[in-house]
Amino acid sequence: MQPKSGRVGESPRRPDGPSKVRGEFAYSSDLRVDEMLWGATVRSPHPYARIVSIDQTAALALPGVHAVLTHEDVPGRKVYGLEIPDQPVLAIDVVRYWGEAVALVAADSPEHARRAAKLVGVEYEVLEPLTDPELALTDAAPRLHPDGNVTRYVKIRHGDQNARADVVVTGEYEVGMQDQAPLGPESGLAIPDGDGGVNLHLATQWLHIDRSQLADCLALPPEKVRLTMAGIGGAFGAREDLSMQAHACMLALRTGRPVKIAYSRPESFVGHVHRHPGKLRYEHGATRDGKLVYVKARVLLDGGAYASSSTAVIANACCFAAGPYECPNATIDGWVVYTNNPPCGAMRGFGSVQNCYAHEAQMDKLAAALGMDPVELRIRNAMRTGSRLVTGQVVEGPAPVAELLDRIRKFPLPLQGRGSGRGAGAAIDLTQMPGGVSNTTHGEGLRRGVGFAVGFKNVGYSEGFDDYSTARVRLSVVGGRPRAEVHTAAAEVGQGLVTVQSQIAATELGVSDVVVLEADTQVGSAGSSSASRQTYITGGAVKSASEAVRERVLTLARSELGRTEAARLEGDAVVSATGEVIVSLAMLLGNEVIEETREFRPRRTHRLDRDTGQADAHLQYAFAAHRAVVDVDVELGLVKVVELATAQDVGRAINPQAVEGQLEGGAAQGLGLAVMEEIQVKDGVIRNPSFTDYLLPTILDMPPLRMDVLELGDPHSPYGLKGVGEPPTISSGPAIVAAIRAATGRPITRVPVRPHDIVPT
């Protein structure tokens, strides 16, 4: 039975849900066809080295091996990149990071492919890696790319550059490298079409940007590179760049056989970009009564070996560096640099995560210096509708920063007891203790702390990037009932976009049977599932195409039946303004198919001015605030996050259950960066590329989350909605760190927080 598509504002079940719970949903790693080969990637064991020679003889001699390829075999453009094409499809003469792809192998089994990859003889001349981003800024560093090591410098000058303040606080903060760690490793299947082209089945956040990069690299016209979305096992930014796409296509085109590539977890850690580690130096000035006078910030992000989306990430890190506050004067300088560390790019929060740790720590520091309550200080300076960002842009639409803070402040606090909130005297619940069932404390040495943070970021693309999505909606009668089919290229990464698309079509067309077709490149671009933009932009396109279909149906009813009172569609029928049924859609349409395709384009944004960083650079802002309660074992430096509380304005909850899922899941990733997750890089080498050593929050680590979801309605967006996905990941971590500071009295200037940051050595 086809589940009934719910309307906007309801929480129908996900259409892909039944197959997911049965284990029958086909993820990109599950694909297989007869006669397929397996690809494997030869990767650099050095962060920086010259390639002296590559010897394929031994690998090719292994039984079952069908091809060994190097950069010489890349048919077209040998480099790719989302913003700057600086990353070789396969390394050319030099490797710039540990794990960089050097050569490819195709063989008849994964085991043969892996063994052959080990037999590819690459001779390296090892070079001293550049691993310090500060050093990368200086002339003393080797130039890793022709234009130097600064990928982008962003300069913001807002207001009086010589402003003076009564009270000044300064601080330096550091954020470690976080991994998106989607559970589904990179994988896909390339099938040659027998006519020089290729069909690629894959998991990606943006089919069309992959296709345009692949067409260039493969020297094929775009129409000969057809992409179809397979099931995606999470993304969070990790699937914005190419990983195995070009490699699988090259091997398939060379061997004439389908080729599957599926990364292992260790390979996944080098197969995608990470969240930029950052160093942030801040100075805040305020009046004695707690009004911000100025913010000065110096932001340095380590972009690693290749640009990926670094230029956009540093823009965000700078545009939102002052936090969601009114700040009349700002001096912000941000650099993102090349090093021989792992490449960094998009991850949920996209530049706003790093700076939130800094500006929120500063606000607490300022409150302490002023003798003010930290929430009161934030409310006193809260951004509101009509406020100006440090980029000069006026904030339109709801900006309820003060209200969000007020709401989380008013949530009741959890009981302080011996775990589980059961109160004193109850049996000890070790799962609620720092150190958990490791049995490191029964309550001795515990201190509780409460911390607050608020953050914001842009929704949609910024700085003039053409943001649009395409939707095709088709209404026909199937088995005597009207059915709407929605076709877009948008990536369902888990967030529930497939449900949202069906809800929008069901709402606009008044039908209960909506089918969302497989995403592929047979329809126009949807843009990426990133920047919290898809419900807004692709949702907007589905709405627009559905409205166009509806207009044609109503016109049909008016012209063919002469029923001029036809006003809208409801309950699978055309109805009048008062809801009287005029004709069923099945009757009206008969064999007719009504199909419309629409592009949805929100208003334009503009590039930051090079010298002042002033511009209307962003489309929409989304805000969230968090309160964290922690218990810290101050003797061992262990932290248990006891509770999180959040308030977020989502504009309009298109699917309230999915919205909650975003708030909960996003907070967990924020918790991860605050106290658990870090890719540990030493001399350019990742020391912990596994789920054993890279610590992800488990169900024991994630505390209960109280939430208040506000629906204040943005007058400019479809249904008044706001992007939802990223804000939960921005302020959750900073609130936890604030709570740890409150519990311990230690400064805590680096995340993730480690035991030795809490226990002085």
Next chain:
Amino acid sequence: MRISCTVNGRPRVAEDVWEGESLLNVLREHLDLPGSKNACEQGECGSCSVYLNGQLVCACLVLGGQAQGREVVTVEGLASKEALHPVQEAFLEAGAVQCGFCTPGLIVATHDLLIRVPQPTTVEIREALAGNICRCTGYAKIIDAVHLAAKRLSVPLQGEGRGGGGVEL
């Protein structure tokens, strides 16, 4: 080598298995059962949780050969053709499924928990599912789903099993 075992109640034979292959690989690559997922392949994430002779295991940590002559039940074996298992229903209803990559392992692990502890507390749920990593949901709705499934299953089911070991659900 050849492995003969019972999978989801049916006798199955996997041919040409390399001695070093995991049960996960045997299921996914030889027996056309890709429901058990390969997220970490070192026993950390629980995405490949299956029953081996009635015991919950990470299929990635078990050699394929260890399944010889034994009974395996995977996520594909829990639902009937027509109806989802109540645990599966509960995960959908509670909104505990996002990308779904962890879901098969969580469904099997929850199924196992509810056999052992029919009405688990939240603490018991957290302990039982601590070996299953989910990157999307933050776990809140997974806890809701387990409570919901426990409520629905408070009348014990008959005729379904996790295979072998004399354990009945």
